[in-house]
Structure formats: C-alpha cells, structure tokens
Amino acid sequence: MKIAVDAMGGDFAPDATIQGAGLAVKQFAEEDRLVLIGIEDVVRQKLEQFNISDDRIEILHAPDVIDMGEHPTRAISQKQNASIPVGFRLLKSREVQGFCSAGNTGAMHVGAMFSIKAIEGVIRPGIAGFVPKENGGFGIIMDVGANADCKPDVLFQFGEIGSMYANRVLGIDEPKVGLMNLGEEEQKGTLLMQAAHQLFKITNKVNFIGNIEGCDVFNDKADVIVCDGFTGNVILKLAESFFDMIQSRKIRNEYFDRFNYEEIGGSPILGVNGNVVIGHGKSSPKAIENMIMLTHRMAESNLYLTLKEYFTD
Template identity: 30%
Template sequence: MTHLTLALDAMGGDVGPCVTVPAALQALASNPGLHLLLVGDPAALHPLLAKVDSALLSRLEIVPAESVIASDARPSQAIRASRGTSMRIALELIKTGRAQACVSAGNTGALIGLAKLLLKPLEGIDRPALVTVLPHQQQGKTVVLDLGANVECDSAQLVQFAVMGSVMAEEVLSLRNPRVALLNIGEEETKGLAAIRDAAAQLKNTPSINYIGYLEGNELLTGKTDVMVCDGFVGNVTLKTMEGVVRMFLSLLKSSSTDVGRKAKQAWWLTLIGRFIQRRLAKRFGHLNPDQYNGACLLGLRGTVIKSHGAANQRAFAVAIEQAMQAVQRQLPDRIAARLKTVLPKSD
C-alpha cells in the first residue's frame, strides 16, 4: 500500500480514546503504509500508548485539541463553538493537506455541518449524503444513501445521490452498470411522495444511470439492487431498524446453543445438534453483523470523511478506518466530480 495519512477524531463517540486508540493501533499493525494523526487531549491519549511498540508509534502522531463536541450538542451551536475541538481540527487537517481523510464517531449533525463548511460540496452537489455498503443475502453488497445527512430531499438531490451511489458501486464494489432503485412504499409508479416520483422520471431519462424502479424496505437485503436511494429520514430509520433486528437475531443465535445444553443435560446428542446448527447459522448470517460494515462515507465533498457509529467498539471503529483508506485509494471525490460533469446539467 502506498503512503496514506488519515486524521482520527480520537475524542468522539460514546467511549472516545478507549475505543479509537486501540482501533488506530490495530489499523496501523494491519497496514504498513498507513500513518495516523490522532486528534485529541494528549493527557488522555498518551497513557493508552505507553506500552506500544516503537515501530507503530513512528507512524502515529498526536495532534492536540482543547475540547470535544458533545454527542448531544445542537449542531448549529456546536459548529459556532467548534474552534479547538478534536472534530474540527481533524477536518482542518484535510483542508490543509496534512491528511487525506478524516474518521469521527462524534456528533453526526456537527460533523456534516463542519465538513460542508470546511471542505465544500463538489460542483453539482447541493448537499452531501451519508452512504454505507450493506451486505445482502446473495453474498453481495448494496450501496445505500442517504442515511441521515438530509432529513428532507427534493428530486434533484435524490438524482444526485443516485449518481454518487453509482460511482461508489463501480469503484468500491467493482460493478459494471450498477442497478439503481428508489426506496418507496410500493413498486407502482403512482406510489410515494412527489419528490420520489419526480426523481424517478428524471432517472428514467438519464442514460448513464441503470435505473430499475422502486423497491420497498423489505427488499433492502435481497440483492435486487446495487444502489438504494432515499432521503435521510427514511434511510436512517431503515438502517437502524435493520441493525437492531440483525443484532437481536445474532444475540439469540449466540445463546441458543447454551440454552439447548442447559435444558438437555442428559441428552448429549441434542447439545451437539444445537451447536452444529449454531455454527452453520453463524457462518451463513455472520456477515450481516453491523460491526463488519461500520462507517458511513459522507459523499459529495471535496474530501473524504467517514462517520463511525457513536457506540462503535474497537473492531467496528477499525472497520471505519479501513473504509476511509479504501475511499482515498479509490479517489471517490475525483471520480464523482468527473461523473457529475457528464450527467448533471451545469448550474447557471
């Protein structure tokens, strides 16, 4: 891997340095060409690095920050008082060219607002969108956006999301002519809000987009589409609901074998069958674990920003770092900008 430098908001998230620092060290150990800038309170970060191998420390630098944006702070107020915070400094490192991407598990609204303010949207993009890549039951993946950056979207924004999602599907998933669908309450053309129907009409007349129509929420994990487009309100609720169901399923699966063994102490063969079924189901559905796809990319900016779940554990935050590396290596902002010039009409 070529030399790559990322800025990490080490103080963001529900846990902060206790998760971000071990995840950073894990990423450094797995990627010899990676350099990390840990942005945060040196007094909180140094103790977590006291026993770290010098070879890893040589590729890690602490960038001091005076404060942190609270996860429950109002985005508008947080942005106004953001100078000196770990999140803002991490984004400024991209702006000044010291870092090629930023990863933060902090306040979503503040991160989106600050990223738009400091890095600026690409020409042709009204507002950036949060996007992630979800696994589906066909052992493939689907690009889903928006996941919460824009609560309400007009038809022009939905079309822009379709363009960005298509580029990501091509560059990250290596798909040719990826299928694009709009998330709706039915597959009939007359269903849904006016913005969705207008976006559908525009996408039908966009030759470079392989638009296949509407899909409903229960088809998100079926593999029927490569790109699923929706507004941020619907996308966020859909994602959180899906993650909750998957986590509950995996939790029940994990405890099922123990329950069988406890209830059947005399029947050893029932215990063996239970464990066999558990292993088979875990192998079949383990790829749906939300920790394995943590990290939503904020697409549509002139730089790369990855939003991690606030409650991410070490494994999940390390996955978000990997996502940032992949986005930089694939040059997503540049490729989206190039596609926008050919697809969307120029603004006056």
Template identity: 35%
Template sequence: MSSLTLAIDAMGGDRGPAIVVAALTRALQSFPETHFLVFGDSRVLLPLFQAEKIQNHPRVSLEHTDEVIEMDDKPGQSLRTKPKASMRLAIEAVAEGRAQACVSCGNTGALMAIAYVRLKTIPGVIRPALVAQIPTEKGCPGFLLDLGANPRCDADTLFQFGVMGSVLSKEVAGIAQPKVALLNIGVEDIKGTDAVRQAGQQLANCTDINYIGFIEGNDLFSGKADVVICDGFTGNIALKSCEGMAQLVYKKLSSSLKGHWFSRLMAWFLLKRFKKAWQWLNPDQYDGASLLGLRGVVMKSHGNASATAFYHAIKQAHAESSLQVPERIHDRVESVLLKSQ
C-alpha cells in the same frame, strides 16, 4: 499512493476514546506504511496510548485539544463556537492536505456541517450524502444513501444521490451498470411522497442511470438494486432497525445453542459454520459511512461503534484514500450532474 496519512477524531462517539485507541492499534498493524494524526485531549489519550504501548509509535502523532463536540450539540453552534474541537481539527487536516481522510464516530450533523464548509462539494452537488455498504443475497455489497446527513430531501437532492451512488458503485464495486432504486412504501408509481415520486421521474428520464423503480424495505438486502436511495431520516431508521434485528437474531440463536445438552452438542458441530455466516451479517464489518460528494474523504463511524467497528471505518477510509476515490469519481459525477440539469 504509497504512503497515506489519516486524521482521527478520538473524542467522538458514545463509548469514548478507548475504542478509538484500540482500533488505532489494530490499524497500525494492518497498514504498516500509514501515518495517523490523532486529535483529542492528551490527558485522556496518553494513558490509553500507554496501555496499548503506542505512546512512542513513530507513525502516530497526537495533537492536543480540549474542545469536544458532544453528541447532542447543534451542528451550527458547533461550527461557530468550537473552532478547536477534535472533529473540526481532523477535517481541517484533510482540507489543508496534511491528511488524505478523516474518520470520526462523533455528531453526524456537526461532521457534515464542518466538512461541507471546509472541504466543499463537487460542482453541481447540492448536499453530500452518507453512503455505506450493505450485505446482499448476491454476496456482493450494495450501497444505501442517505443514512442521516440529510433528514429531509427534495426531489433534486434525491436525484443527485442516485447519480452519485451509481457512479460510486460502478467505480468502486466494479459494477458496469448498477441498478438504482428508490426506497418507498410500495412499488406502484402512485405511492410515496411528492419528492420521491418526482425523483423517480427524474431518474427514469436520465439515460446515464440504470433506474429500476421503487423497492420496499423487505427488498433492501435482496440484491434487486445495487444502489438504494432515500432521505436521511428513512435511511438511518432502516439501517439501524436492520442492525438491531441482526443483533437480536444472533443473541437468540446463541442463547438457544447454550440450552439443552443436545443443542450444545449441535453447537459444537455448527460453531465454525455459524461464525462464518454471522461474519457476513455482522454490522461491525460494514461500519464506515462515507460523505459522498465532498472534495475529500470523510468517514463517519457509528456513534455507538465498538473497537472492531471503528477499525472497519478506518479500513474503509484507507481503501477510499488508496484508490483516490474522490479524484476518480468527481469528474464523472460532475459530468453527469451538469448534463442532467
């Protein structure tokens, strides 16, 4: 696919449109053949475009709407009462074929509800799942799902997450037999909720899945599993807790290196190596959770995303669109799910 068009919801998130426009400016430089449809309030966005000197950019089209889905809006209400919201119009662009992917840092529930209704899911898939890459000790990224789209999941839904995550890891990360695990409060078969234990049995009985059993939270980034499955409530808390700890370690270490003169001297020698190590852990570079299981690419950026994080979400959407990920994995997912039912 030589030329792509990405739809951008410019009005979502906690930090406002400024970080979206800053990320867009960087994306225009990184992807010289990509066009961007930007949906939002032109009265707010045009001054930001002017500040970034992209107001007349030939690869940016601004489509005005003054309807916005707020972060605390209920998903069902947003779907019914805000047909011209920037998020909805961005998803509509994908559904209509005007864009190959949508990127938003807005309301997660609303994003999933609208995408579910407008794009539909792969045959056999009960619910789409938010999946994102996470760093591992092995150096290659793992996949964690669900991250908040489905706070409560039954065994069948967790099983399908395992199937979809395994296919994604194989097709995108190139892992021949991805190791799949369920996140649990212990590794023993008797641990966990009924849904988790039943999903474990279903995965163990599926010959198409390399299921390795339960893992606990302290092994989330160990690389023991290439794909880690959980409900959205657990996954969202686990991921954000780890992000917060990474930020705390970074701040504490930075503070200590600015103290005593000897510490400052050591910091001068270690700065480059420290920055390189932090880049591997920096949550911003892993921003961008894909709604896996839809007939199109929908990328959810963190609600509190920085401009750098939102740029990485755009970058991830661009990669999945370029690789035609939905088309590459849909047939395989459908085949495995239908055979496993």
C-alpha cells in the same frame, strides 16, 4: 497516505479509538500514516496502556473535545481547537487524505458542510449506509439521515453518487440503481417518487432498474438503493436491530452476522470535497478499526475527485 481519526470521539473514547487505531495501523502500508487527533497527554497514556507502538502513528494535539450531546453548529464555532474542527482543517489543507470520527454526528456533518464544503454541482451531500446482500456483498443506501426531505433532483443525484461509490469503492460493475417505493409500477408512490422515477427513466447516466420495495433491500435486485434520509434511516436502524435480536437469542448465522455495525465501521458523507466517514457513537475497537480502513479505501479510490470531475463537466 495519511488518515486522521478523532481520538476523543465516541461513547467509549479514548480507549476504544486508541485500541481500534492500533488494530488498523497494522494493515497500513509502510509509507502510510495514521494521525490521532486529541489531547496529547491522554492519547500517549492510552497508547502506552494498550502497548501500542508504531512509527506510522502520529499525534496531533487538540485541547478541546466536542461532547456527544452538544449542539453541532455551536460546538463547531465555539470549539475551534477540538478534535473535529482540527481534523477538517487538516483535510481541507490536504495534509491528510481522509478523516473519520465516531463522535458527535451532527458536528461531523456541519464540519463537512462548512469546512471542506459540498462539491460544486452537488445539490445536497448525503450520508451513505450499507446493507448486506444475499450474494455475499454489500449494497449502498443513500441517504440515511442527512436529508429528511428531498426533491426529485436530489434523489436523482443520490443515484449518481451512490452508483459511483458502488463502482469505485465496492468494485461493482454497472451498479443497479433502484428507487425505494411502495410498489414496482412507475405510477406508484408519492408525487415526489413519481417525479424522481421520471428523472431516472429518461437518463442513461445510471443503470436504473426501476422502483424497488422493502422486500428488495437485502436481495440482489439493486446495488444502490435511493431514498430520502428519513426512509433510509428507518431502514438502516431496522437492519441493525436484526443483529441485536439474533444475538439476544444466542443464534449464530453467517449472513446475519454481517448486520453487525462493527463489520462496516461507519457511514461516508458523499458529495463533499474530501473523504469523510462517521462512525457509530457506541463504536468498539473493532468498529473503529473498520471505520479507519473504510476511510483508507475511500482515499485510495479518490472517489471525491471522481465526483468533482463528474459534476463540473
């Protein structure tokens, strides 16, 4: 298996990405490979600087870099030899089984949509986020930013896609799917939420447990939380802020330590023809390590092939 990582992506790249890659590759099987995409001289210099030497690491030269603040569509079209477009070309040609980057989020999303493209039958791919649950595991929330406005059928598909991820990657049997709303009753919420609720209610494709509220995000009521990208992004950023507040007060708590973005590593783009993970822009080496390992787990599960088969039946 080959996993590619954008060595130049992130606020602290290439130092953090190279150090994180060195940590991740130690967990790879002997036959696995990690492809570092970036400016070759820089990548080699950093590998030497951090005393990282492993036969499972390969370097692919990409002379250009898409900066964090660049316009995504323009950057993808004008910088075809940058690390992000090169990574997607490798993924499209199946030379690698997964690609991840802590670089320009918009460029990663645009690259996924216009390079490997959405799976046929998927209306809108979404970005998945993770929330720590009181039972010790993680729940999935979808969408967390790709689609600020959604129609009922898109929300329903998020439930299907999220349920398959929870089962295949997180190992949850019959994941419970909840629709984020402002009340448990099915007539509650906007017209959009009411219509989406009815779509979930009449199907047996997912284990729908009804509406959930904000107080249910971190408990065990639902394994998959369905919402539009606007709502999901607000929830995810709020959850991340809990860890920062606790850290600033010098409080250590085993449960709240799991709110640290470093522990998760990144957010998968689900519903596209390949395994893609977007890391946090401020990723540390530990976050990069976990981003790479999340991509590896997705590749092992062949989730996108499962989704492809499901939506083309």
